[in-house]
Amino acid sequence: MRSALIAPLLALTIAAAPPAPKSAPAKPAPAAQKATASAPGASSRSYGARLEGFDYPFPVHVYRTMSQGQSVEMAYMELAPAKTNGRTVVLLHGKNFCGATWGDTARVLAAAGYRVIVPDQIGFCKSSKPSGYQYSLYGMATMTADMLRSRGIAKATLVGHSMGGMIAERLAIADPQLVDQLILVDPLGLADRLAQGVPYLSIDKAAELERRKTPASMKAYQLTAYYHGVWRRNYDRWIDMMAGLYAGPGRDAVIDAQARTTEMIETQPVVYEFSRITAPTILMVGTLDHNVFGKSWAPAEIANQLPEASTLGDKAAARMKDARFVPLQGLGHVPQIEDPARFQIALIQALSGAL
Numbered sequence: 359m360r361s362a363l364i365a366p367l368l369a370l371t372i373a374a375a376p377p378a379p380k381s382a383p384a385k386p387a388p389a390a391q392k393a394t395a396s397a398p399g400a401s402s403r404s405y406g407a408r409l410e411g412f413d414y415p416f417p418v419h420v421y422r423t424m425s426q427g428q429s430v431e432m433a434y435m436e437l438a439p440a441k442t443n444g445r446t447v448v449l450l451h452g453k454n455f456c457g458a459t460w461g462d463t464a465r466v467l468a469a470a471g472y473r474v475i476v477p478d479q480i481g482f483c484k485s486s487k488p489s490g491y492q493y494s495l496y497g498m499a500t501m502t503a504d505m506l507r508s509r510g511i512a513k514a515t516l517v518g519h520s521m522g523g524m525i526a527e528r529l530a531i532a533d534p535q536l537v538d539q540l541i542l543v544d545p546l547g548l549a550d551r552l553a554q555g556v557p558y559l560s561i562d563k564a565a566e567l568e569r570r571k572t573p574a575s576m577k578a579y580q581l582t583a584y585y586h587g588v589w590r591r592n593y594d595r596w597i598d599m600m601a602g603l604y605a606g607p608g609r610d611a612v613i614d615a616q617a618r619t620t621e622m623i624e625t626q627p628v629v630y631e632f633s634r635i636t637a638p639t640i641l642m643v644g645t646l647d648h649n650v651f652g653k654s655w656a657p658a659e660i661a662n663q664l665p666e667a668s669t670l671g672d673k674a675a676a677r678m679k680d681a682r683f684v685p686l687q688g689l690g691h692v693p694q695i696e697d698p699a700r701f702q703i704a705l706i707q708a709l710s711g712a713l
Contacts, residue, residue, distance in 0.1 A: 403598055407608020408433075409484045412599055415461035416476075418484055421505040425480070426491060432505055433457070433484035434477040437464055443471030445538075446511050447709065448502070451476075452520025452546075453619060454580070455692075456483035459596060462698045463705065470706055475509065477502060479525070481615035487608065491615070493622045499529035503536055515539040515709060519694065520649075521546050521619070527628045530637050540639040541708050543701075544647050544691045548670035550627040555660040556652035559624055564617035567655065573601040579654075584691040586646040593695065624652060632677040639681035640708040643671035644689035644696075667691070684713060 405411045416435040423430060435457055447467050449460040457476040464474045478485040479498050502525065506514055516537055518526030523545020530537045552558060559567075577597050581589055603612045647668040653661045668685075675683035686693050686704065693701040707713045 405602035430486040437468040437474040450518040450522030487611040495528040551652040
């Protein structure tokens with residue numbers, strides 16, 4: 359039965375693959391190569407505070423609301439299938455990512471009959487970055503739920519990657535009637551890093567670290583933490599996206615939002631509340647996911663002892679009421695970018711119950 363499902367789904371991922379974005383290189387990406395921290399890939403581009411100038415794969419809409427006394431805008435993409443299966447999938451991005459990184463996956467899901475919503479969280483990418491804002495997982499989850507209901511959505515499957523996994527978990531706990539299924543992809547927060555000895559990082563200190571970032575340092579970090587030492591040319595587009603935000607006229611607002619959300623992730627663990635998640639859950643983690651939140655500012659004696667996400671998935675799933683752990687063999691922290699076709703097959707099987 360498994361092989362019978364894989365063939366048509368693979369054909370679907372190939373047929374539905376999106377055209378190359380305008381800013382992508384015209385030549386196809388070469389085979390994977392080993393890279394080093396000094397490998398080229400720096401960006402000279404500059405994007406606005408709302409990622410103006412960076413092309414998204416689909417039209418961007420805006421949900422306007424009031425939050426903490428300020429008028430804010432949550433950007434999102436929405437895809438309607440030609441023939442609907444009646445289900446909605448919400449794709450939630452990670453901290454060093456944007457809704458655009460879900461482009462391939464969104465197109466394939468829509469081709470398979472799903473209505474797809476892809477938001478940029480407040481403080482990220484094409485959404486508002488309000489001054490002095492207090493970021494929280496509850497706040498992001500609530501605003502996401504409000505946006506979905508404004509679109510007439512009463513039930514949705516949440517697919518959360520990295521930080522987006524934490525938001526999905528919090529939304530599933532806070533608003534369970536909205537969530538019919540939860541799919542977590544290499545989520546952060548599978549362990550409480552403060553409890554494991556990682557020092558508290560204040561917003562001011564986090565901002566100092568953000569100011570030091572360069573395109574080269576971003577690439578060096580992602581090479582090790584996300585892509586297990588293997589770099590492909592198509593990854594450069596996502597370095598360009600983030601580096602262009604830091605290089606643009608909104609640099610200070612971007613740094614402030616990134617610093618505040620780093621503090622949010624560290625101080626608002628969901629791990630102690632996994633048992634409150636009642637929605638059927640699939641937890642996918644790459645076996646080569648070397649990402650360890652907090653490792654970069656922890657003392658060496660602690661940093662070297664921190665468990666990687668790849669070792670925590672089965673334990674986390676066991677603490678949820680209705681969860682299954684699915685290791686993604688040979689993949690790292692960002693499977694939807696590293697191997698889109700393989701990830702999309704696994705995702706559609708998870709959505710259909712065929713895993």
